[in-house]
Amino acid sequence: MDFTSGLYHLVLSLKTPQRLDVGSLGRKAFPMGYYVYTGSARRGLIQRLARHLRQEKKCHWHIDALTRVARVEEIVIDVSGTRTECQRHELVMQLPGARMIVPGFGSSDCRCPSHVAYFEQKPSLISQRLDGEPLFRVYTKNQNPRHSRSQGIPA
Numbered sequence: 001m002d003f004t005s006g007l008y009h010l011v012l013s014l015k016t017p018q019r020l021d022v023g024s025l026g027r028k029a030f031p032m033g034y035y036v037y038t039g040s041a042r043r044g045l046i047q048r049l050a051r052h053l054r055q056e057k058k059c060h061w062h063i064d065a066l067t068r069v070a071r072v073e074e075i076v077i078d079v080s081g082t083r084t085e086c087q088r089h090e091l092v093m094q095l096p097g098a099r100m101i102v103p104g105f106g107s108s109d110c111r112c113p114s115h116v117a118y119f120e121q122k123p124s125l126i127s128q129r130l131d132g133e134p135l136f137r138v139y140t141k142n143q144n145p146r147h148s149r150s151q152g153i154p155a
């Protein structure tokens with residue numbers, strides 16, 4: 001299994017409502033809550049994720065507007081190659097409480113209405129297992145160390 005390419009979900013938390021400039025979409029309102037962004041990298045997956053974690057950056061993708069102000073709570077990576085980014089986003093939208101609030105966000109290259117889902121409560125991607133596929137969960141900083149070992153998601 002290699003980690004140079006794959007799909008990923010960023011679980012982001014926004015502690016206060018924000019109005020953000022999202023490139024061509026213009027200025028959009030983002031309520032406080034949780035956002036799950038679905039993206040993909042054909043190469044440089046780890047570098048891509050590292051960029052998402054950095055708050056200091058120029059806005060290149062729509063998601064940059066959000067990752068500059070929101071906290072990345074979790075990253076879920078799918079390197080199984082069995083789904084497309086669009087299918088993965090569709091699975092996220094099937095989780096309880098999922099809402100599409102910024103049409104066009106992150107989906108300039110496909111026909112999806114958006115690649116970001118909004119949740120008032122933190123969604124649980126792993127417990128839902130999305131569809132039982134192999135997933136890796138990557139914990140980011142500031143989490144309880146007792147839970148920081150990677151979870152046994154069978155590959």
Ligand SMILES: [Zn+2]
Nearest residue numbers: 086110111112
């Ligand atoms: Zn799509």
